[in-house]
Amino acid sequence: MIRSDIIKTLIPVLKDELVVCNIGLPSQELHMMGDQPSNFYMLGTMGLASSIGLGLALTQKERVIAIDGDGSILTNLGTLPTIANNVADNFILLIIDNGSYGSTGDQATYAGKKTSLAAVASACGCDTVIECQAEDTAATLQAAKDSGKMTIIVAKCESGNIPVPVIELDGPVIKHRFMEEVKRKNA
Amino acid sequence: MSVSDQIVDSLVRNKVEFVTTVPCKQLGDVIDGCEAHPDIMHVPSNKEDEGMGLCAGAWMGGKRPAIIMQNTAIGVTVNTLSSLTQFYNMPLPMIISYRGEIGERVAIQAEMAVHTKPLLAQLGIQTYHFHEPDDIRDLDSILNHTYMTRKPTAVLTDSNFWGGY
Numbered sequence: 001m002i003r004s005d006i007i008k009t010l011i012p013v014l015k016d017e018l019v020v021c022n023i024g025l026p027s028q029e030l031h032m033m034g035d036q037p038s039n040f041y042m043l044g045t046m047g048l049a050s051s052i053g054l055g056l057a058l059t060q061k062e063r064v065i066a067i068d069g070d071g072s073i074l075t076n077l078g079t080l081p082t083i084a085n086n087v088a089d090n091f092i093l094l095i096i097d098n099g100s101y102g103s104t105g106d107q108a109t110y111a112g113k114k115t116s117l118a119a120v121a122s123a124c125g126c127d128t129v130i131e132c133q134a135e136d137t138a139a140t141l142q143a144a145k146d147s148g149k150m151t152i153i154v155a156k157c158e159s160g161n162i163p164v165p166v167i168e169l170d171g172p173v174i175k176h177r178f179m180e181e182v183k184r185k186n187a
Numbered sequence: 188m189s190v191s192d193q194i195v196d197s198l199v200r201n202k203v204e205f206v207t208t209v210p211c212k213q214l215g216d217v218i219d220g221c222e223a224h225p226d227i228m229h230v231p232s233n234k235e236d237e238g239m240g241l242c243a244g245a246w247m248g249g250k251r252p253a254i255i256m257q258n259t260a261i262g263v264t265v266n267t268l269s270s271l272t273q274f275y276n277m278p279l280p281m282i283i284s285y286r287g288e289i290g291e292r293v294a295i296q297a298e299m300a301v302h303t304k305p306l307l308a309q310l311g312i313q314t315y316h317f318h319e320p321d322d323i324r325d326l327d328s329i330l331n332h333t334y335m336t337r338k339p340t341a342v343l344t345d346s347n348f349w350g351g352y
Contacts, residue, residue, distance in 0.1 A: 020244070040247070044270025048240030055244025055252070058228065059205055064244075078233030082241075086230050171274040179247050186249070 001134035002160035003069075003096050004029045009138040010067075010094075013145070014039075018182060020053040020066045024103030026096065028164040030067065037177040038185075041167055047076030050093050054083055057091035062185045063145065064090060070097040070111035077120070083152070084125030092144045093152045094137070100159040118154045126152045134158070190348065191216035193323045194282060199226050201330040203253045203280070205245035207231065207238035211257040211284040213349050218255065235260035236267040239279065246277050251334060253280040258287070258303045258343065259296075268310055272339045279339040280330055285316070290346035307341050314341040317348045 003026065011034035020040045021027045027041040042049050050073065053066030073079070073095055083093065099112020111117050118131040128149050132140040134157035144151035188196075194217050198206065205228050206221045208214070221229040228250075232238030235256045242252035260283070272279050286293075287300025307314045313336070315329055316322075326342065333340040 042271070044274055045236070045240065045267050048236065048243075048267065048271065051237045051240025052244040052247075055205070055230075055241035055246075056248045057244070058230065058241075059245045059248030059250040076234075076237055076240075078237050079240075082230065082233060082237065172276045175247065175275040175277070182247055182249065 038181040057088035071101040080124035195220035197326040205250040205252040208255040213284040285343040285345040288345040
């Protein structure tokens, strides 16, 4: 399975959830397969999906799922200690780890070599870290939702991409409809 | 009352409930004040762009955010200010220790000092420079203006404002 196969299996599990999605193809795939107003597509700041997700989880009560990639986590590796030390049990970080920078042409990342992001997350102090295989991702995410505990999931999959259209929504439109969902769910 | 205490008071008075910080020696008392105040959630960042991500999430979560950092961070965060804070129309007060100005003792600090205002101007970021301790009187209005405009705002606080090194 490649990342887009995982995202396809996640759509029912993500329904009506507050989702903060990673730059590039992950957001484009999520937008194509399961657009909803409670998706925040982070379009231009590689590495910050987990930070945005944590900030959101710490400041309101509804569950937040951040979908990130191995390359983006490596870009903002400082996010993991911040997450570990500011526990938000309404926060799930799903790292889809295909061992490559998918959006830029599948260049290899160090996560596909010697570096284990699950081990890094644990070393940073994250209490619940689960590494799973691609086909088990949806079930693992559902279990993390049910647990009510802050969870870091590292889902291992193959490298590769499918053709997807770019997202043509304006930034303030993405933000506005997302914030309306945050308000509605917290009301 | 010290300028540090006045900054924390202004944040609280303006309902700034989420503050992230990357340390600078000059900002030490402000950071301690944020950490200690019951009305402020203080989440330290490892790098300023990470902090701006946290602030974006906090804003969408319904809280007024602010970041406290050194001016060298402007060099770190150009893309984030442009592609996150500005692209999505989010407010972000940045209370910045302006190192490398008159009175500075560490020569290298002047290198980013000379780029700070040109970078902010190039980014079209509304910028205020606190040089005298009394300049603090404008902070309430600046915070209010920042949230009203949904834009990032830089408040540069130089050595003279802090009473020298």
